[in-house]
Amino acid sequence: MLHYQVTVADPKGHYFDVQLQFEIAREQLQGTGDQRWIDLSLPTWIPGSYLIREFARNVLFVRARAGSVEIACNRERKDTWRVHVDGAQLAPTSPALLIQCEWRVYAWDLSVRGAHLDDTHGFFNGTSLFLCPKGFEQEAIELTISRPGENLQDWLIACGLPSQPGTLKDPHGCPVLRAGGLVKFQATDFDSLIDHPVEMGGLHVESFTALGVEHVFAVYGADTDLDLQRICNDLKPVCEAQIALFEPERKKAPFERYVFMLHATDNGYGGLEHRSSTALLFNADELPQCGVEKAPKGYEGFLGLCSHEYFHSWNVKRMKPAAFVPYDLTQENYTRLLWIFEGFTSYYDDVMLARAGKLSEEAYLKSLGRNIAQVMKGPGRLNQSVADSSFDAWTKYYRQDENAPNAIVSYYTKGSLVALCIDSAIRQQTSGQKCLDDVMRLMWQRKGLSGEGLQEDEFPSVVLEATGIDLKQEITRWTQSTEELPLSDALKAYGFTLSQTQNDEQIYLGLHGQFKPEGMLVKQVINGSPAHASGISAGDLLVALGEKKLTETHYKRLLAASQPGAELRAIAFRAERLLECNLRAGAPVSNEWEIKKLEQIEGNTVPAPWLQ
Known part of the structure; x- marks a missing residue:
């Protein structure tokens, strides 16, 4: 069995400490004679987000011991550390050797993909934290989460992994992590461990049952007037519909318990699916309020995000x-x-x-x-x-x-x-x-x-x-x-019927930009557009258009009042070089599509x- 312990070591510095303890037999080591080793590796990407993310860049150090003796641990590759075991530690009479490793991880990635820690909460995906010894991927795992300190407010832990019997929990089944305390979980193997993210802190939690399965919704960062019960009420029939879609006769979900984990932010959006949970990031202002019947404009989009990640189960x-x-x-x-x-x-x-x-x-x-x-x-x-x-x-x-x-x-x-x-x-x-x-x-x-x-x-x-x-x-x-x-x-x-609809713009230029005090910074130019034909490129700073300084207000007025074919003189800077060109306004291109009976x-x- 692999024993991992995650410690909330330095929340103000955003550091998790991770310890790993396991026993290894001589035949499981690589190498020969007195030159033996075991490699520990960290994933380079997380399933569901298809980009090599190099999580190992956030690991500050890795140390190892064999029994009570410190042993060499060197970085072998970008994502792999090699723990060296010499012949002195391999006693012929001992069936196995106890290896203990520890490392520190910087956690300041406020996304659904990585790890984030401060003094109010902690979140992590296992792909960001857990080094796995080669050949031990199928071993059962015990995960301990600890939080040293005194006089700290209790934290709740939201996670899809089963916790140790007897663990103190809130009414919705979330383990309580007290100051100086710890909580233990079990995972069947390494793949299961890294497919169950953890959110912990002063969480707002509700739950509901959908076709016999408990669903927990845990939120960090939301306003105090969040109507979480409404969210649960709205998601219940959606979850039941999806379970029934795949199992119309048995109506049986592929999990015994499901956990929604939401980090409500001032400006954020995202979701990442897991086998019995999902991590979500969404704007707190677009969530429903207690006592307010009308939901915010973006609430349907939030329910769509939850529905999307749940369908991924x-x-x-x-x-x-x-x-x-x-x-x-x-x-x-x-x-x-x-x-x-x-x-x-x-x-x-x-x-x-x-x-x-x-x-x-x-x-x-x-x-x-x-x-x-x-x-x-x-x-x-x-x-x-x-x-x-x-x-x-x-x-x-x-x-x-x-x-x-x-x-x-x-x-x-x-x-x-x-x-x-x-x-x-x-x-x-x-x-x-x-x-x-x-x-x-x-x-x-x-x-x-x-x-x-x-x-x-x-x-x-x-x-x-x-x-x-x-x-x-x-x-x-x-x-x-x-x-x-x-x-x-x-x-x-x-x-x-499907048809295009006309927008308010009278002309088409084919560029997208960001307005700054000095003008518009061009972000994108569409191929085949007037901007493309004029030679304007992404990165150019447009300072004047149509004989006037370019401001957001002026730009909107130009789009609304100019006619196709009009020549618009443009002045821009490309790095330090002044550019001048003519934009011939194109006919408006509608990007809106309408569906009617x-x-x-x-x-x-x-x-x-x-x-x-």
Whole structure:
């Protein structure tokens, strides 16, 4: 067994201390003779966030002991430390040697991916903290969390791992961490350990039961008037709908307890899925208040985020690409299927809200229109297929630069539109008797329950088996080419029409920027636009446009009052060099898409997937 202890060592300096203790037999050591060693490694990325993040950069030191003797521990690679055991420690009569290691981790990453610690709370993903000895990945694990000090306010710990029997807990099952105290958890293996993040502090906690499963919602950082009970009430039918989608007969979730962990911030957004929990980051001002009936404008988006991460409990945590079985956390794991595992989840997040009665049809269609606009406004969709976007996640999607709109398309957003087209095609060809739900259920039975990964070319055959419909050619075309998706046809089958709408701008320039006191700092230039033709580039500082100093107010007035074809004199600085060019205003380009009911329906329609 591996014994880890995480200590809240220096919250003001943002340091966790981690200790590891384990016994190792002679035959488990690497090397020969008196030159023996064991390697300890830290993951370089975290599942669900496809970028090499180099978590080891936050490790200050690693030390080791064999029994009571300090032994050498050297960094072997960027993510690996080698613990050296010489012959003196290997007594012939001893069956195993006790190794003790300790290290310190800097934790000041306020995101769902890393670790964060101050004197009010602590949060960590195991991928940021836990070095694993090579060959011990399948060993059972005991995790201890300790908090030295006196006269400190009690902290609650939110975590999906089971705690030691007899642990003091709050009414919702969250262990209590007292000053000078400790709490112990158990994990079946290293993969389980790093797939259960920990949030601890002065948490606001509520819980609800969905189809027999306890769901805990723990919040740090929210205002005191947060209506957490309303959040739980709204999420309960959403969770039940998702459980029933995958298990319509048994209605059994793949976990015994689920934990939502929310860090409410002044300005933040994010979510990361785990097998029985999720870490969330969201703006506190967009959460509901006690005594206020009307929810903030962004609350539906918050419920959509929760729905998205919860759906991942099936789609990507248990049903996953074969390239992820098992994860290799030392390097990139390439797959062209993220449009299924991330894109389909982006499709179902709002669909499940609507089915559960937490999103009106009008609100759903507005959200869908925004997703369509997000894809259609970027010329990157004409340069990168959604399958290539999946493959390039490691180098492009998670490393976007000023040219991103011209070069890439999102496997999240376009993947959700591919799901819309597949779902519509199945419903049309089966007269509404089959749909994408049937495909997801078969995938769950074939892949989720077995742990077998989905092969790169296997999905069309799953669709065929689940529905009797052969969509291989269409799926290949929609995912491996840059051909436009048949969105209008997909929506027409439900009795809706898709159209572009005009915005308030009278001209199109094709640039995006950030206003500063001295002018506009250009962030992005769209290929084929007037700004592109004039020679303006990202990084330029526009100081004058149309014979006047460029301010945000002046810029908006120009967009609203100028006419296509107008010549606008632009003055800019590129580094220290003065530039002058002419911008010929283009005709307005609408990036807004509207979905409405058809006034006159031709032919038969099928029930829409978002209907209850």
